[in-house]
Amino acid sequence: MGLSWQQGPLAPGAVGRFLVPGPMPERMLFAEPLRRRMRVRFGDAWIADSENVVLLHEPGRYPVAYFPLGDIDPDALHRSEHTTRHRDLGPTSWYTVGSGTRSTQRAAWQHTELPAHAPELEGGIAFAWRAMDAFYEEDERIVGHAADSYHRVDIRRTSRHLVVRSGDRIVADTTVPLVLYESGFAPRWYVPRADVDESALTPVEGQTFCPYKGLASYYDIAGARRAAWSYEDAWTEVRRVSGMVSFEPDEVEVRLDGVRLRLEPGQNVVSHGVDRNLDLDETTVVRKI
Template identity: 70%
Template sequence: MGLAWQQGPLATRTVGHFLVAQPLPERMLFAEPLRRRMRVRYAGQWVADSEDVVLLHEPGRYPVAYFPSSDVLDGHLVADGRATEHRELGRTEWFTALAGDRVTPRAAWQHTGLPEHAAVLRDRVAFAWRAMDAFYEEDERVVGHAADMYHRNDIRQTSRHLVVRAGDRVVAETRRPLVLYESGFAPRWYVPREDVDESALTAADGQTFCPYKGLASYYDIGEHRRAAWSYLSAWPEVARVSGHVSFEPDIVDVRLDGRRLALAPGQKVLPHGIDRGLDPAELHDERNEN
């Protein structure tokens, strides 16, 4: 899922490998200019606004945006006297965010003991995602985490034969599924609603949130819990799968051209990043704010 998250090339569980004679370091960090204007909103105020953001990719983490200190509005961050040690980037000092009557401890951090090879992060501040109200690229809100430029979704139409069974019951059968190829994941197969026996689906409690596709709703199939899901209103970038249904091959029998599919290693999403977890409430908050 991107460059350093899930099974990306810099992740600790990557499915690929670099063709080099000597083994690479166990952990590699990668920093690059974002080349997008990014803003941070807190307590109804813009507290940072920059076109010079650096994005840090760290193994097993979501990408994190670092703002020049000069692009952070004065008076909103106060050093709280606490420091931690980053294994590669050294001493890290933390800040409390202030605006009006609102006070949020550990809302931002800065690496103050950087080694020379990481000087690109010097005099830069990162904001804890869930401590802020919102992050924006230009005038559009970014939810989940800073956008990973190496994460993509490609959707292809196919005429392959897909059959889903729960026991002896055929739950879905189609020769027109959509296949979604998402960075760091095995392909996922989406079935048009017209080719699904919807009487087999029972809406399940709880939703999950993908920063790249939107809000997913889940379905039980008989005794099989959360065996299927659907993005009822997928985001524009992946709108083709809106309303389609996908099925978990480790819960029900999913066969493609007669071959039973299995859940690929590392396929399940790990929801926790450097300072937060993916929470559907953030998407609801985004809708309420707009």
């Protein structure tokens, strides 16, 4: 979720509200110092290296990192004739990014006539995430988008009784699930494999990628498509749910302590996609380097 997407406080579908007497602006942007060293790799070179990155949170978008011009290799940026206009930040110039024999058009941008209330972005250059080969914080690769410090994942052990049914068939029955709380999402309940009737699960092709958890594999249950999923090799931060199975309450019947769970509004996931020059196998190990 973070501040500005999914159901965050600055997102169009915010689940909460600011307790103020008057109406809030329709759109609010939030800029803050990242306070982490970030580097950008393109081709065989580091083209940006900064400890003064500014992170922009814009409604409905993932966070975007803006680098001071002085922390970017001057030979890597080539201003193009292409310009656009940002609805809040004004005229925007685009750059071709090059290194060695490689170049990519419209791979970076700069807001050139910022309003007076947005001085934090003055002179800042943003790189299109998937146009670059890699982004790093210190020596660890960051995938999906700039790290959002407002996105949090907590996992808790519980003894509540969770039962999953497909028609008359019990697919899962456990009193030792784990509940995963993730910013912007309703709680997700994960069941140990020992408490799942795996003969009811039909693996399907296709995986999705989460920058916070890793690669998810999916299962059909009877006629319900992608009714369950599992992070077979979850990243270190969420290792406790690795290999466990979670179920979609709008596809199969999921009851917690006898109460049927329902899919809450605004829970549709916006796909991140896999970064350029990063294949699916690599995503399982990139955060372990």
